[in-house]
Structures are given as structure tokens and as C-alpha cells.
Amino acid sequence: MDKDNMKISMAVIRRLPKYHRYLRDLLEKDIKRISSKELSNIMGLTASQIRQDLNNFGGFGQQGYGYNVEALYEEIEKILGLDKQYNTIIVGAGNLGQAIANYTNFEKAGFLPKCMFDINPKLIGLKIRDIQIMDADHMEEYIRRNDIAIGIICTPKEQAQSVADRLVKCNIQGIWNFAPVDLNVPDHIILENVHLSESLFTLSYLLNHRDEL
Amino acid sequence: MDKDNMKISMAVIRRLPKYHRYLRDLLEKDIKRISSKELSNIMGLTASQIRQDLNNFGGFGQQGYGYNVEALYEEIEKILGLDKQYNTIIVGAGNLGQAIANYTNFEKAGFLPKCMFDINPKLIGLKIRDIQIMDADHMEEYIRRNDIAIGIICTPKEQAQSVADRLVKCNIQGIWNFAPVDLNVPDHIILENVHLSESLFTLSYLLNHRDEL
Numbered sequence: 565m566d567k568d569n570m571k572i573s574m575a576v577i578r579r580l581p582k583y584h585r586y587l588r589d590l591l592e593k594d595i596k597r598i599s600s601k602e603l604s605n606i607m608g609l610t611a612s613q614i615r616q617d618l619n620n621f622g623g624f625g626q627q628g629y630g631y632n633v634e635a636l637y638e639e640i641e642k643i644l645g646l647d648k649q650y651n652t653i654i655v656g657a658g659n660l661g662q663a664i665a666n667y668t669n670f671e672k673a674g675f676l677p678k679c680m681f682d683i684n685p686k687l688i689g690l691k692i693r694d695i696q697i698m699d700a701d702h703m704e705e706y707i708r709r710n711d712i713a714i715g716i717i718c719t720p721k722e723q724a725q726s727v728a729d730r731l732v733k734c735n736i737q738g739i740w741n742f743a744p745v746d747l748n749v750p751d752h753i754i755l756e757n758v759h760l761s762e763s764l765f766t767l768s769y770l771l772n773h774r775d776e777l
Numbered sequence: 778m779d780k781d782n783m784k785i786s787m788a789v790i791r792r793l794p795k796y797h798r799y800l801r802d803l804l805e806k807d808i809k810r811i812s813s814k815e816l817s818n819i820m821g822l823t824a825s826q827i828r829q830d831l832n833n834f835g836g837f838g839q840q841g842y843g844y845n846v847e848a849l850y851e852e853i854e855k856i857l858g859l860d861k862q863y864n865t866i867i868v869g870a871g872n873l874g875q876a877i878a879n880y881t882n883f884e885k886a887g888f889l890p891k892c893m894f895d896i897n898p899k900l901i902g903l904k905i906r907d908i909q910i911m912d913a914d915h916m917e918e919y920i921r922r923n924d925i926a927i928g929i930i931c932t933p934k935e936q937a938q939s940v941a942d943r944l945v946k947c948n949i950q951g952i953w954n955f956a957p958v959d960l961n962v963p964d965h966i967i968l969e970n971v972h973l974s975e976s977l978f979t980l981s982y983l984l985n986h987r988d989e990l
Contacts (some may be wrong), residue, residue: 571989582822582976585957608959620825644978645985659876666872669957670977714980738984744882746821754987756980760971764883764953765794765857767927767969771951772858774967775785 571622579617580644582607587637599630649674651711653741655727656718657682657690657697658740664716677709705735717760722744736773785833790828792855795820800850810841817981839955860888864924865953869931869938870895870903870910877929878905891923927951934958 586607590598602640604611616763618624621643624636630731641647654661665671665677680690681700688695706712715731717724717739724743731739738754741747744762798822803811819822831837834856837849854860863920867874870893879881894913895901903910905937911919917926930937930952937956944952951967954960957975962968 570804570987577982578975580982581972581975584978585972585974641981646978648985650981650984659872659879663872663876664973667973669974671976673978675977675981704858713984731819738980740980752987754980756983756985758971758973758976759794759798760880761798761882761886762791762794763969763971764888765797765859765886765969766791767791767951767953768863768888769793769856770967770969771863771926772861774965776911 565697576617576620578761579609580640581616584637584644584646587633587640590633591637597632599629602718603631626712646673648712649676649769650713651676652697652714653676653678653703653707653712654680654718654733655682655700655703655715656680656723656743657687657692657718658682660716660717661716664742665695668693676716677716678712679707704730704734707731707736712736714740715749716740716742718742789830789833791855792822796830796927797853797857797859797886800846800853803846804850806913808846810843810845816844827983859886863926864889864890864891865927866891866920867893867908867923867929867931868895868916868944869893869936869956870897870931871931872899874929874931875905877931877955878908881906888927890929891925892919894919908951917947919941919942920949925949927953927956929953930960931955 568628586603600611600614604614607614618636619638624631624639652675654665654677661680661682665680665772671677677695679704680692680695680697683700688696688699699743712734713736715727715736716767717727717736719727721743722743724745725747728739728741728747728749732749732753734754738756739749741755741757744759746757747755796950799816799971808871813824813827817827820827831849834852834977837844839857863890863929867878867890874893874895878893884890890908893908893910894916896913897912901912912938925947928940928949928951930940932940934956937954937958941952941954941960941962945962945966949966951969952960952962954970957972957974960968
């Protein structure tokens with residue numbers, strides 16, 4: 565995929581989940597409508613940025629009224645694909661894999677953890693909530709039989725590329741990668757990385773350069 | 778650093794840990810020097826981008842020679858503050874907190890997890906590796922006595938802001954926040970967020986808009 569030619573920039577796309585989160589908080593507080601000015605105050609964006617962002621998807625605001633919170637929330641749910649469900653597997657059942665398996669918010673959002681895989685005999689056969697840890701040798705067969713859309717890689721970096729290669733061969737659609745390595749995958753596979761070390765090291769940089777910020 | 782070098786964009790800062798990671802991989806492969814062209818190939822950046830990025834910090838390359846991998850790695854270590862050590866605490870000893878406590882790579886990089894805190898009586902008193910889980914009531918006293926630089930928030934979102942407020946009062950320097958909420962902290966506190974849901978929802982968006990990418 566050539567990200568430079570995308571119609572909507574990655575910066576806008578990465579802000580959408582943030583809109584989703586803030587709108588959900590407003591809904592929980594039973595707030596029915598909000599102006600782009602008010603939304604900009606709570607989100608730390610400018611009102612014009614918000615209007616521009618949402619105009620990418622057709623607007624939604626009404627002059628003099630602002631945004632209908634519930635309607636906008638539901639639209640963004642649909643845009644993000646959160647109105648659907650996705651079968652996922654977690655590869656690597658160590659602490660991080662288990663933390664993700666236990667994180668029920670992802671399941672509530674439609675990302676269903678169907679199975680975990682590991683090569684460690686001490687883990688194979690165990691369950692995290694009701695999610696079985698299976699022998700990684702059975703991964704391909706499981707993916708083919710269970711309509712798995714997303715593979716979540718929580719292995720050490722040394723195993724991550726070979727796991728990704730195996731997921732790609734099984735026609736997985738997307739990979740959510742937590743291993744600290746940049747994976748090579750074909751263009752049609754959606755790859756999203758969470759590089760925790762990079763986040764921590766950015767914090768470290770900022771701590772050490774506070775005087776210059 | 779002189780005044781001309783004071784303002785470095787967050788985009789450049791966020792690429793520094795990536796340079797660090799790639800250079801470490803090169804060192805592990807015993808590669809002594811690399812041209813900006815070769816580095817650009819493996820990192821997926823342009824050679825000119827790499828030269829520009831590194832020029833923010835004084836250059837390091839030599840015409841016709843390229844970069845000395847070890848020297849550049851060590852410089853970037855220093856720039857990121859990874860030549861120092863930081864005492865950290867983890868607040869919230871659930872699965873994610875435990876995963877982070879168990880992630881020895883952070884410790885190897887100088888981020889020492891000294892203690893964990895929770896309000897759950899079933900967790901208080903347990904140890905993760907040699908890291909004790911203490912009653913959150915004792916957090917302030919512990920921070921003051923143990924020169925804690927960074928607080929890692931792994932609580933549910935409902936508790937995250939009050940934990941952050943308490944950390945700020947104890948003069949913590951930085952907060953690494955995993956709770957799905959944007960925290961309000963004073964300007965002098967360095968705040969770095971890992972919003973896992975936002976990453977997953979971005980993946981979901983991209984999966985659903987592959988035809989438009």
C-alpha cells in the first residue's frame with residue numbers, strides 16, 4: 565500500500581479513535597450535543613482542525629447547532645469498522661499476550677480473542693479467561709478453520725517475522741505487532757505496530773531535554 | 778545545545794528510538810559502518826531524511842565514509858538519556874502492570890521498576906520477579922524516599938487522573954500512561970501515552986478501507 569497516495573492522511577485516521585473515545589465519554593455523561601468549539605476545548609485540538617477532520621467523512625455538524633453526540637459517535641464507529649466483529653488470535657502467550665487476552669475492552673469493541681498460541685509446553689493447554697493456549701504448530705490449521713481476521717503478535721522479536729510470514733500465508737487480513745521489530749509483510753496486509761520501547765525512550769528524551777522544550 | 782538546536786520537532790524525536798533500535802541490530806550483526814543510503818533502505822526513510830534528522834544533533838556522518846555504527850549508536854543513547862538510570866514505579870498491578878514489570882528489556886535500558894502499587898488486597902504483598910506489590914496508600918511515602926523519576930500508570934481509566942495528581946504532588950518527573958484517558962498534568966511534567974485501543978482501532982479502520990488506501 566502506498567500510504568502517500570491515500571485520500572485521507574494517516575494523521576487524520578489516527579485522530580479518529582480519539583474522537584471516538586471523547587464522544588463515548590460525552591455519551592456516558594449524557595451530553596446530547598456539542599459545538600466544535602467545546603469539543604476542541606476538551607480534546608486539545610482547534611475547532612477548525614475538528615471541522616476539517618470530520619469534513620473528510622462528510623461533515624456531520626450543523627451550523628448553529630454543533631454536533632449530535634450520539635449520531636457522530638455512531639458514524640465514527642462505522643468509519644472505524646467498530647460496528648463489526650473480528651476474530652483474532654494472540655501469538656505468544658507470555659505476560660503481554662496474557663494481558664491483551666485479559667483486556668475485555670477489546671472484546672467489547674468487537675475484537676474477539678478466539679485462541680492463543682505458544683511454543684512453551686508449560687503454557688500449552690492453559691486457559692486465559694476462556695481462551696485456550698494451543699501449540700503453535702496448530703496455528704495455520706486453526707486460522708483456516710476459524711475465519712481469523714487479525715493476528716496479534718506478542719512473541720520475542722526473534723520469532724516475530726517468521727510468525728508474520730506464517731500469518732500472511734494463511735491469508736490473515738491484519739497484524740497487530742507488539743514485538744520490537746519492523747516486520748516485512750506484503751502490501752495487502754494491514755500492519756499496525758505498538759513499539760513500547762519507542763514510547764518509553766521518547767519519554768526519556770523529553771525528561772532529559774525539558775529545558776529545551 | 779545552542780539556541781538554533783533548541784526546537785526539535787516531535788516527529789524527529791519519535792524517530793530517534795527507531796534509529797537506536799536499528800543501530801543496535803546492526804551492532805549485533807557486527808556491522809561497523811553504514812552509509813545513509815544503506816541505512817535508509819533498511820529503515821524505510823529517505824537518505825536525505827536521515828541526514829536531516831541527524832543534523833539536528835550535530836551530524837555524525839563523514840562524507841564518503843558514512844556513519845560509524847557504534848559511535849552513532851552511543852551518541853543516540855546519550856541523546857535519548859539511555860546512558861542513565863531511572864527509578865520507576867508501576868501503579869496498577871493487573872495484567873498490564875505485571876507484563877511491564879516482567880519486561881526485562883526496559884530494566885536493561887535503565888528503567889528500574891522499584892515497586893508496584895495496587896488497591897486490591899489479593900495483590901498487595903505479592904511479588905513480580907523481585908518487585909513487591911504494595912498498598913497504594915503507601916505510594917507517596919515510597920516515592921519521596923526512593924527517588925522515583927517515572928510513574929507508570931496501568932490502572933483503569935477511572936483511577937488514572939487521581940493517580941496522576943498524586944504522582945505530580947510527589948514531584949515525579951515523568952508519567953508513562955497506559956490508561957485510555959488523556960490526563961491533565963502541569964506543563965513541567967513529561968507525559969507519554971500508550972493508547973492501545975487507538976492503535977487497534979486504527980488497524981480496524983485500515984482493514985475496512987483497504988480499497989481506498
